[in-house]
Amino acid sequence: MNMYLHELKSLRKSTIIWTIAISSMALIYFSVFPSIAKEAENFKKLLSGYPESVRAMLGISLDNITSILGFYSFIFSFITLFGAIQGMNFGCSILSKEVRERTADFLLVKPVSRRAIVSSKLFAAFTMIVITDIIYYAVASILANSVKTEDYSNKLFFMISLTLFFIQLIFLAIGFVVSVFFNKLKTVLPLSLGTVFGLFFIGAFLATGDNDAVRFISPFKYFNPAYIIQNSRFEVPYLIAGAVIVIISITISYIIYTKKDIHAVS
Amino acid sequence: MSVIEIKNLTKNYGKARGVIDVSLNVEQGEIFGFIGPNGAGKSTTIRALLGLIHPTSGSVTIFDKSCNEVPEVRMEVGYLPSEVFYYDNMRVIDLLKYSASFYKKDCTQRIKELAGIMDLDLKKKIDDLSFGNKKKVGIVQGLLHEPKLIILDEPTSGLDPLMQQKFFELIGQENKKGATVFFSSHILSEVQKMCSRVAFIKDGRLMKVEKMSDLQENNYKRIKIEAKSSINKEYLKINGVSKLEIKGSAADFIFKGNINSIMKKLAEMELTNISIDEPDLEEIFMHYYAKED
Numbered sequence: 001m002n003m004y005l006h007e008l009k010s011l012r013k014s015t016i017i018w019t020i021a022i023s024s025m026a027l028i029y030f031s032v033f034p035s036i037a038k039e040a041e042n043f044k045k046l047l048s049g050y051p052e053s054v055r056a057m058l059g060i061s062l063d064n065i066t067s068i069l070g071f072y073s074f075i076f077s078f079i080t081l082f083g084a085i086q087g088m089n090f091g092c093s094i095l096s097k098e099v100r101e102r103t104a105d106f107l108l109v110k111p112v113s114r115r116a117i118v119s120s121k122l123f124a125a126f127t128m129i130v131i132t133d134i135i136y137y138a139v140a141s142i143l144a145n146s147v148k149t150e151d152y153s154n155k156l157f158f159m160i161s162l163t164l165f166f167i168q169l170i171f172l173a174i175g176f177v178v179s180v181f182f183n184k185l186k187t188v189l190p191l192s193l194g195t196v197f198g199l200f201f202i203g204a205f206l207a208t209g210d211n212d213a214v215r216f217i218s219p220f221k222y223f224n225p226a227y228i229i230q231n232s233r234f235e236v237p238y239l240i241a242g243a244v245i246v247i248i249s250i251t252i253s254y255i256i257y258t259k260k261d262i263h264a265v266s
Numbered sequence: 267m268s269v270i271e272i273k274n275l276t277k278n279y280g281k282a283r284g285v286i287d288v289s290l291n292v293e294q295g296e297i298f299g300f301i302g303p304n305g306a307g308k309s310t311t312i313r314a315l316l317g318l319i320h321p322t323s324g325s326v327t328i329f330d331k332s333c334n335e336v337p338e339v340r341m342e343v344g345y346l347p348s349e350v351f352y353y354d355n356m357r358v359i360d361l362l363k364y365s366a367s368f369y370k371k372d373c374t375q376r377i378k379e380l381a382g383i384m385d386l387d388l389k390k391k392i393d394d395l396s397f398g399n400k401k402k403v404g405i406v407q408g409l410l411h412e413p414k415l416i417i418l419d420e421p422t423s424g425l426d427p428l429m430q431q432k433f434f435e436l437i438g439q440e441n442k443k444g445a446t447v448f449f450s451s452h453i454l455s456e457v458q459k460m461c462s463r464v465a466f467i468k469d470g471r472l473m474k475v476e477k478m479s480d481l482q483e484n485n486y487k488r489i490k491i492e493a494k495s496s497i498n499k500e501y502l503k504i505n506g507v508s509k510l511e512i513k514g515s516a517a518d519f520i521f522k523g524n525i526n527s528i529m530k531k532l533a534e535m536e537l538t539n540i541s542i543d544e545p546d547l548e549e550i551f552m553h554y555y556a557k558e559d
Contacts, residue, residue: 002367010353102351106407109316110368111341261319264309264348 003107003117007094007124015128018086022079022132023139029075030143033068037149040066061226068144068152069160073225076160079136080167080220081200086132087168088192090125091175095257096185104262114258122250125172133165156229163223163234170219170242171196173249180256183263216241267294267330269415269446270315274324277310284310285470287324292448297441299457299464299478300450307470308450309348312419315448316345328415341369344413348420350404352392358403359388362410369411380406383432397424405433409440416440416447422456434460454486455544485525488545492516494536504531520545 036043044062047055055062064070095118098104107117140161144152175192179185203218215221215238222238270292277284285307292298302308313319314326317333317340326332331339352361359377366373381388384402395403401424408416416437422430438460441447451457457464458478466473491497493515502510506523521528532540 002364006364101353102349103353105318105345105347105350106352106365108318109340109343109345110365111338111343112368113337116337259320262313263319264313 003112003120004124007121008127011090011094011124011128014089015132018082019132019135022082022086022136025079025082026075026136026140026143029071029078030140030147033071033147034149036071037066037147064229067150068148069156069225069229072140072144072157072160073229076164076225077220080164081196083132083136083164083168084171084196084200084220085192087129087171088175088196089188090128091172091177092179092185092188092192093175094121094125094179095176095253096179096182096188099184099262100186105264108262114260115254118254118257122176126169129165129168129172133161133168136164137161156232159228159232159234160225163225163228166223166239166242167219170222170245173246173253176253177249177256180253180260219245268292269294269329270298270448271327271330272311272315272324273326275311275314275321275326276323277314277319278322283307283470284322285314285467288467288470288472289324290465290472290475292446294446295441295444296462297437297447297449297460299461300448300467301452301454301457301464302450302467303452306467308452308467309419310470311467312345312417312448312450315417316340316343341411342414343417344408344411344415345417346404346408346419346421348423350400352400352403352407354391354393356392357388358386358390358392358395361392361403362388362407365407366410371411373410376410376412377406380409380436383436384429398426398429401425402429405436409436412440412443412445414445416445418447418449420451421449422451422453485522486545487521487525487528488519488543489521489528489532490516490518490539490541490543491532491535491537492539494538497535501535502531504528 043066047060047065048062050060060074061070065074093100098107108114137158141154141157144157174195178191178195179188185191199218200220203215203220206214206217219242222242223234227235268291270290272288272290275288276286288307288311300308300311310319314321315328315333317337320334328339328343333340356364358381362373362377362381366377377388380386384405386399386402386406390399392400392403401421405421408418418437421433425433437447437449447460449457449461454464461478463475463477465475496515497512497517499510499512502512502517502519504527506521506528508520508522510517510519512518
């Protein structure tokens with residue numbers, strides 16, 4: 001418990017910053033919604049000038065871009081991008097920082113198992129991501145409600161927002177497992193930005209067609225808002241794929257971290 | 267009962283050498299010195315002891331248990347690393363409280379006491395501390411839970427002589443209260459003052475474990491003299507003198523044994539200059555090699 005609280009405290013600042021960043025993205029996007037809704041026809045015409053593939057890449061669906069949910073699913077890919085960076089950053093840094101900041105000689109000689117250390121850190125990062133998402137969801141709902149032109153389904157809005165949490169969880173787990181393979185991870189940001197952007201663009205470029213298998217490559221493509229709006233449910237195979245990534249990554253992290261040698265600072 | 271038991275410990279770091287086949291026991295209540303030049307494998311041994319690294323082969327136990335299998339055994343261990351690093355944005359007192367929270371007992375009183383002895387400002391941020399002051403945080407942090415085994419890895423680097431003395435007094439007191447101390451250093455004289463036994467490690471191998479009382483009889487001194495006239499080599503060749511080098515009126519040698527015998531010899535000479543130093547470890551090791559060959 002003491003480690004969990006300590007980790008929460010150490011994540012506090014960056015959680016606040018990420019929460020503000022992600023929420024203000026929602027704010028900026030939703031603030032242009034009224035003008036888009038007003039000029040709906042012109043906007044659609046403008047977008048239809050884009051090639052089909054570009055629209056697919058950006059996740060634009062002409063039919064409902066001017067409804068709240070349609071608009072939300074369009075902007076949501078950018079929000080998940082930010083969210084994924086947060087998740088990956090937390091995952092990469094929370095275990096590796098003990099070696100990076102040379103505090104491993106403090107924490108790892110305490111009378112606690114490595115497993116307990118991993119668990120505390122994992123749950124602390126998990127908690128902070130849940131907090132980020134709850135605040136984000138509250139902000140996004142308030143914004144959507146204040147700019148809406150007609151009523152929309154709260155349930156669907158919630159389901160789309162929930163995928164932010166899923167994606168963050170996946171990237172948290174990926175970050176976790178990547179970090180345990182490094183003896184000393186000097187900086188986290190290049191690694192996490194690289195991985196997240198890499199997967200994001202792979203998702204954007206490769207998964208524009210109808211090939212469902214390709215979508216497994218990028219977690220960004222696991223949750224398709226258009227599908228959620230149409231069917232009011234998630235796509236089960238991708239949900240499972242996400243869960244598998246999380247479970248495997250975390251299991252490997254536990255195993256490796258427990259067996260790892262912690263070398264002297266130099 | 268052996269507090270520390272190391273059996274045939276070998277640790278390979280790929281190409282780099284770790285330690286090879288090290289075995290030693292540390293008994294309850296002793297102050298055990300662990301001596302060797304930098305890079306000899308002192309830290310590797312200590313890190314294996316604490317469960318920070320895993321032995322390639324052999325076993326390491328504290329109170330009959332391995333840290334890797336039973337992490338709780340570290341409840342009774344206090345460790346001071348050679349270089350101390352703590353969470354920079356924490357205040358000293360918060361760090362110490364965090365450290366204490368692992369040991370499931372109230373250490374507030376002890377923290378105040380130790381901070382008083384070491385003259386440490388508890389309200390400062392770790393980030394703002396000098397190296398020496400960080401070391402003090404390390405000392406308090408290592409002792410606040412009154413551990414039964416204290417492991418010190420080159421503890422005195424960065425401490426001024428006054429603090430060193432206070433530190434040794436503190437360790438002495440803990441030892442009197444029953445704590446066993448395992449103490450690594452590359453300075454023999456530092457260890458000499460306190461330890462009951464010392465182990466020498468070099469190039470990853472344990473050279474020798476000696477009782478301090480034996481070592482003290484074999485007091486090693488590096489003696490340099492300059493005389494008024496040229497020195498007769500035969501005159502200085504008494505029992506215990508080794509590595510004798512004479513350049514005209516100057517001589518340089520290592521003396522081992524009863525100091526009085528050499529002092530008497532020297533007193534009969536007309537000297538212009540003399541220096542008597544602790545020989546460095548390397549030189550003593552050379553001696554051990556010579557003895558074993």
